[in-house]
Amino acid sequence: MKRVLLATSLMAASLSASAVVPGGDSCGWGNMLFEGQSGLPMHVLASTTNGTSGNATFGMTSGTNGCSADGTLTYGGKSMIDLSSIMGEFSEDVARGHGDALTTVAVALNVEAQDRQVFDAVMHENFAVIFPNENVTAEEAMATVLKVMKADSRLSKYAA
């Protein structure tokens, strides 16, 4: 259960923060398909000159360059990373049924190597369920991911 909550927070972190300031100050890279992720391309200037804009982090908190700077979700007192910013990659990988983002989420969910293919296939089959429209939030998508996993005999143990 703990693991599931962690993964949910991976997906859902920071949506509230970014909803307040779409494309705002601390908001990071990439305006993508889904709501809650806006881009501010001028940040490119900062990073290409090897700058690190604003709040430096040391890995104790969530990603800082993303919209998540103010919206880190924690579980059991632990700060978790923000994966809502890979919603674009994740949705594309789910649509195709393979890819790095899919693997990353599987790893975050502690899906063991021998079940990864099943995970990929189940996600692929349920694309339209997990992503019912272009305005779905990371939190909602993750909740469905877990629901779908629970319904599968091999994946249910990871979503328990």
Added chain:
Amino acid sequence: MYLLRLLISFLLFGWLPAINAFADTGLSGTGLSDTDSKNQIRSYAESAKMKAADLKLSEETTWRALLHYRQDSFSESGVSSYVDDSAFFFSPMGHYDAEQELQSTIDALFLPESLGNEHAQCRFVYRFQWITSKLNLDLDKMPVAQCTDYLEWRKQVNAHSVSLIFPATALNSPSSMFGHTLLRFDPKDVEGGSDWLSYALNFGANINNDDNSVSFAFRGLAGGYPGVYNMMRYFEKIKEYNRMENRDIWEYKLNYTPEEVDLILTHVWELKDINFDYYFFDENCAFRLLELLELVRPEVNLTERFKLDAIPTNTVRAVVEEGLVESTHFRPSELAELHARIDSLPKSIQRLGRALADDIEVMQSPEFMALSQEQQGEVVQIAYSYLRYVQLQTQRDEEMAKRSYQLLLALNKLSSKKVEVARPDAPETGHKTITAGISAGERNDDVFQQVNYRVTYHDLLDNEKGYLRGAQIILFNTELRHYNNDGLKLNRFDIVDITSLSKRNLFLKPLSWKVQVGYERLYSRGDEVGVLQLNGGAGHSYEITDDVEVFGFLTGRVEHNKQYNSILEPAIGAETGLLYYSPIGAQKLDVQGYQFLNDDYRVRASFSQNFNIAVDHAIRLSVAQEWHDDDDFYDVSIGYRYYF
């Protein structure tokens, strides 16, 4: 070498008890709270300090490296630290005085454990471990702080191996001109898992978002920003470089042992929130990372090589030369993948994909329906990839989001292949970055000999191996000519000379541009004169075949020329050229013309050919013809160029 390695492993094992005690000892275990034990601690601290002084511990390489001391003739002690942050030192003299800093550090290590996470033992773990092991200190006689923050961080950054990461130069992004480097720490099972979740360590200028780009560039060069380390999940870096900036990433897995990686991280923690000065050319990302790599393997020679400048490609080259690289991995940018996808498809499919990106109804069209399932998948995929690329440049657009979503739905039912981007030659295999050359030639029956020297780094004709095609970045290029009947002349001095040719196609419409500032000798109104000039242009470039590119620019120029009445004379012009990457070396045909406001005009046509003899050796042939009002003349030369 071998002895050093032995010594290091001895040190590593010597520390094990310290590390264990550090992790295991509880507050209650030591019972050091009464006055007697306080006095005992005090006297133990004093004996430790004396022992450290006797052993001249502060002169050891590791201590010097830990405190980032370097030789400094302006400092009384002969050294000073790169670190410009009082939080890094326990002695007020710590910045300059290695011995005092060591003594003060030992004092701090004996402070009451109630300081918790702020205790010297927790804040400077490497120093703590090194000092206790060197002095063979008995941890039972010392306060032992509870370093919960550090331990939690180490648990989170669960590292087994380390990779040097090199995001390469991006076309159209002059500030990325030399690339960038960072380190990535991977857990043991990264191959079976995902390196997206690994931690990346970055050293960069902590910039102020409100600064405009001019003050930004200036402060970057002049050191106006503090440099800090930060760590984040690697996917943040993938997004930043691969996706936002269209830069390919090279990953060099290093052959550091898990114990060495552990030590590096121990020191990285000490650098948390510590300010360094940041200088773009020398004290930059690349240099700071070399320090870390050297700290735990003092026998490798890295920082010594980069006293004046640390260009990331050269630091990568050094790391490869020192034999630290185990394997290399290429991670192409999203743009490179999109280009590869476009290039892999026939024009008809490309056109359909482009149309589909704008109008989802194209999926109902007879042309689309007539395609095989596989082809339909390709059309949908390229339309989606393209939209995704466009979305990155703008704010979220409802319509576009809707279309993207519908494409994903379609993709879910069709299928698409993963696109393979051919792996180019690795950056460190390319020519070196300083160029010197000698040549001889003739200009209007005047024979000359020439030497040239370029501080850095690559022009359009240089051997393209390991470099980005179409990107020219030159800083400080000097040509000295000796004419047989006119003596020695400075022929040209370019401060900056950048050209960026990004090819356009059905999907991508980037702008190509160039800018150049410097001094040049040229013919004007009956005399050879030296002028100061600034010119630039913008235009398009297209790929004709795999190896032929054409480009055209509209250009502008301002010139300070003593033959002219005004201090600065402006001109407008045009330039067009053709680049052929032939098997023996690149060649360029180029025509450019300028019309000055004062009615003077100049046209110059040139042909140049580079013959690649070896990676660091080339012959360059150049032929040019110029027309100025009623005069015309030629300039031919051939010479040898050496890259080092």
